[in-house]
Amino acid sequence: MKKFFILLLLILTFLNSSNYIKHIKESPLNKIVDFYVYYETTKDFFNYGLTPYFAVLPKVKSEGQYFIYPPTFLIFFSPFAAIPVNIAEKLWIILNIFLFFLCGYWFTTKILNIKKTSQKLILFLMLYNFNPFFLCIFVGQIDMLILFFLYISFYFIIKNRENFIGIIIGILTLIKLTPIIFSLYFLFKRNLKAVGWLILTISVFVIISFLIFPAEIYYDFFDAISTVNENSDRYIMPLNKSIFGLLGRMFLDNRLFNAVIINSPSLFYFFYFLVFIALLTIIFLRRTKLNNLEIFSLVILLSVITLPNALVYSLIFAFPAILIFYSKIKTARKLLLFCLIFLSITFHYSLYSIVPFGFAADFIPLLGNLILFNAIAFNIS
Numbered sequence: 001m002k003k004f005f006i007l008l009l010l011i012l013t014f015l016n017s018s019n020y021i022k023h024i025k026e027s028p029l030n031k032i033v034d035f036y037v038y039y040e041t042t043k044d045f046f047n048y049g050l051t052p053y054f055a056v057l058p059k060v061k062s063e064g065q066y067f068i069y070p071p072t073f074l075i076f077f078s079p080f081a082a083i084p085v086n087i088a089e090k091l092w093i094i095l096n097i098f099l100f101f102l103c104g105y106w107f108t109t110k111i112l113n114i115k116k117t118s119q120k121l122i123l124f125l126m127l128y129n130f131n132p133f134f135l136c137i138f139v140g141q142i143d144m145l146i147l148f149f150l151y152i153s154f155y156f157i158i159k160n161r162e163n164f165i166g167i168i169i170g171i172l173t174l175i176k177l178t179p180i181i182f183s184l185y186f187l188f189k190r191n192l193k194a195v196g197w198l199i200l201t202i203s204v205f206v207i208i209s210f211l212i213f214p215a216e217i218y219y220d221f222f223d224a225i226s227t228v229n230e231n232s233d234r235y236i237m238p239l240n241k242s243i244f245g246l247l248g249r250m251f252l253d254n255r256l257f258n259a260v261i262i263n264s265p266s267l268f269y270f271f272y273f274l275v276f277i278a279l280l281t282i283i284f285l286r287r288t289k290l291n292n293l294e295i296f297s298l299v300i301l302l303s304v305i306t307l308p309n310a311l312v313y314s315l316i317f318a319f320p321a322i323l324i325f326y327s328k329i330k331t332a333r334k335l336l337l338f339c340l341i342f343l344s345i346t347f348h349y350s351l352y353s354i355v356p357f358g359f360a361a362d363f364i365p366l367l368g369n370l371i372l373f374n375a376i377a378f379n380i381s
Helices: 001-024 032-047 071-080 086-112 115-126 133-138 142-156 163-175 178-189 194-211 217-230 241-249 267-288 292-306 312-327 332-346 359-378
Strands: none
Touching: 001 115, 001 133, 001 332, 032 071, 032 086, 032 163, 071 086, 071 163, 071 194, 071 217, 086 115, 086 133, 086 142, 086 312, 115 312, 133 142, 133 312, 133 332, 142 178, 142 292, 142 312, 163 178, 163 194, 178 194, 178 267, 178 292, 241 267, 241 292, 241 359, 267 292, 267 359, 292 312, 292 359, 312 332, 332 359
């Protein structure tokens, strides 16, 4: 079975290499949409005092992009906005590629303590063939940087320095709101000190931002969040691979994807919160049977499975859980299960134009994450 898995990875390597080369030849630097949102909005704010919210940039207008990051994001991104865009975009991609390889190697050698060269090669091929990484890099997303800090958080768990994770999650929340869900780990571990560090970190940076920015920017920020939340199309578009997106396409009036089963917001919220509470309950009940790395992995998977903005590139957050599950496999049958999980989570080329097959394609990555969640929670290895 292990030889079959290696053969599978080699086949994927050939196929993905062809796709990567084709994509690079088609000038990917013109397609890093998210980077342009970050760059132009940050530059316009510091140079001209223009609010980054509700701005429609010519380069990304057709993509329907919004800047909905906290005002403190502008502080973190300002070094890139201070240099010419043609240099900044290249540096941003280089940084993402560097973090891509650094994170994978560091995690496997320091966290999983992999020593054998053959095992390192297999893990490298898994990393290389995990398609969401490639998409994340070449749309210029910020999630690769977030994943880097999550890997550091795993290291602090091993070293019994979980209070530092509170600082890390605080910083990540100031860059992008969704990492606040990772703090659920502290509630499962009853670590109030880490929660205190989290609150302190956020408070300090918000106070600093108030000294730098006009107070109106926060009003604009909350107005932007409210506006985007009212525009359900942003969260139920086909690129959304979470249970939120799937249920939205089933039960909401979706103007982007004509496959609504029944227009019922009540059913949408009922099933969404049912899944969210069910996954939380599983973590709570199983927390005494799992080690801290597994609990933290489940919390991260919870965000990938349920959060409204868990788009395709957000699937990279599932990769630490994939590695942890792989490191525990003992039997050929469980390796087959792992192969199915790995292939399903990397799958994102959905047949949207062929209804109802689009639903099946949409569900594949979500199904993989749900199976992975339960495989870790119930020690299926």
